Amino acid sequence: MILRDRDMRNRAITVMVIILIFLGAYIRMNTRFDRLSRYPYQDKQARKLIDEYLDDDAVNYIIEYAIEPSYFIDLIEAPGFNIYHVEYYRELMRDVNYLTKYDIVAFAEETLKYENGQDIALNLLSAYSTNEVLFWLRNGDPYYPNAELSRTPDFLNIVLNEKTTIANRIPMGLVDASTIGFDEGIQIRTDMQNDLTHMCDALADRYGGFCGGMNIEKAYVSYTDLEEEYRAGESSIPPGHNEHQTGLAIDVSFNDIGADAERKIAWLLQNVEEYGFIRRVYNNEPYIHLRYCTKAFIDQVKKG
Numbered sequence: 001m002i003l004r005d006r007d008m009r010n011r012a013i014t015v016m017v018i019i020l021i022f023l024g025a026y027i028r029m030n031t032r033f034d035r036l037s038r039y040p041y042q043d044k045q046a047r048k049l050i051d052e053y054l055d056d057d058a059v060n061y062i063i064e065y066a067i068e069p070s071y072f073i074d075l076i077e078a079p080g081f082n083i084y085h086v087e088y089y090r091e092l093m094r095d096v097n098y099l100t101k102y103d104i105v106a107f108a109e110e111t112l113k114y115e116n117g118q119d120i121a122l123n124l125l126s127a128y129s130t131n132e133v134l135f136w137l138r139n140g141d142p143y144y145p146n147a148e149l150s151r152t153p154d155f156l157n158i159v160l161n162e163k164t165t166i167a168n169r170i171p172m173g174l175v176d177a178s179t180i181g182f183d184e185g186i187q188i189r190t191d192m193q194n195d196l197t198h199m200c201d202a203l204a205d206r207y208g209g210f211c212g213g214m215n216i217e218k219a220y221v222s223y224t225d226l227e228e229e230y231r232a233g234e235s236s237i238p239p240g241h242n243e244h245q246t247g248l249a250i251d252v253s254f255n256d257i258g259a260d261a262e263r264k265i266a267w268l269l270q271n272v273e274e275y276g277f278i279r280r281v282y283n284n285e286p287y288i289h290l291r292y293c294t295k296a297f298i299d300q301v302k303k304g
Contacts, residue, residue: 035059040066046073058083078105085109088118095125103130110134127153128169135168143238156191157293158246165240168223171247177219181210187220189247192276192292196250199275207264214264217287218244218251236283243280243291251287273298 035056036047046069050059053076061067061083072086078101085108092104099107107130111117114137124133127150141147144162152158153166154173160166177186180197188196203212221229226239235242243249252268254261265288269279277290278298 036063038063041069043069043073049073049076053077053081054083075101075105078102080109081105082109085112088112091122092125095122096130099130107134111137114138123151124149127151128167132167132169139167141165141167141240143240147241153246156248157297160241160243160246162241166245167240169240169245170222171220171245174220174247177216182216186216186218187247188216188250189220189292191294192248192250195276195292195295199272199277202271202275203264203268206267212264213255214268215253215255216250217253219249220247221245234284243289248292249280250290250292251285252290253287 036050036059039047039050039059039062041047050062050069050073054062062072067083067086071090072083075081075086075089076083088108089104092099092108093101096104096107107121108118111121111134114120117137120137121130121133124136128136136149141149144165147163147165150158150160150164150166153169154171158164158166171189173190174187175190175193176184177188178184180193180200200211200214203214204210206212221242221244223239223245226235226237226242226245229235230238230242237243239245244251254264256264268288272279272290274295276295276298277292280289280291282289
């Protein structure tokens with residue numbers, strides 16, 4: 001009986017020793033295990049960053065597809081970096097040259113939260129800023145949900161309506177109208193600058209004074225300001241669909257009253273197309289609303 005107990009104790013001790021040896025070997029093996037042993041690229045700094053920022057699945061991914069460190073290592077420290085999205089990051093880096101690499105990662109990861117966000121972003125970035133793309137992804141069109149975002153927001157002949165919007169787009173080529181003699185703080189597109197100057201010269205030659213006494217009451221208006229006007233009932237057209245947001249529309253008035261004003265308005269409306277403008281009439285517009293689209297386009301439309 002004593003011998004049997006002794007044998008059992010010896011066996012238990014032996015088993016415990018074997019378990020301890022196994023555990024020690026396992027811990028030692030894992031301590032020395034190199035996850036990147038199958039990774040053929042030997043840049044020490046890159047391997048250090050990979051080991052720090054990538055989990056085992058990500059490491060296996062770069063090994064399986066033989067992805068070189070140079071393809072992603074400059075982005076790996078960016079918050080939110082995802083090795084599986086590197087191709088998208090690189091596409092964005094080719095298309096957008098005004099963002100830092102960290103901003104590229106942040107933008108990409110934000111767009112991927114939305115359905116078809118990657119495709120939408122890549123399609124829009126040739127015409128819209130990253131902030132404008134994100135605005136569209138987050139908000140769509142709150143006024144006409146089925147409206148499509150124009151792919152040519154700076155096109156001189158763009159038509160905004162219930163089907164087409166430019167969302168919160170800020171147009172390219174805005175210039176202060178004070179450069180041609182109007183009050184400071186009024187912004188117009190450079191595209192209309194020369195024709196507007198010629199029209200003002202014609203008015204001045206006929207009626208005297210700067211621009212014959214014509215004033216610009218409103219020109220470019222931002223999305224935010226148009227939103228306030230629309231909600232206050234001061235405009236019948238919501239932001240994103242309002243021509244003033246393109247920088248191609250001006251609301252004008254004359255200093256004169258009575259017959260003098262009527263003569264000037266009559267001349268303006270009779271001749272405005274010669275300078276590339278057309279008149280539009282909207283509800284709640286207290287002034288003469290002129291939209292610039294070039295004389296060539298007007299002539300083309302007239303010819304049919």
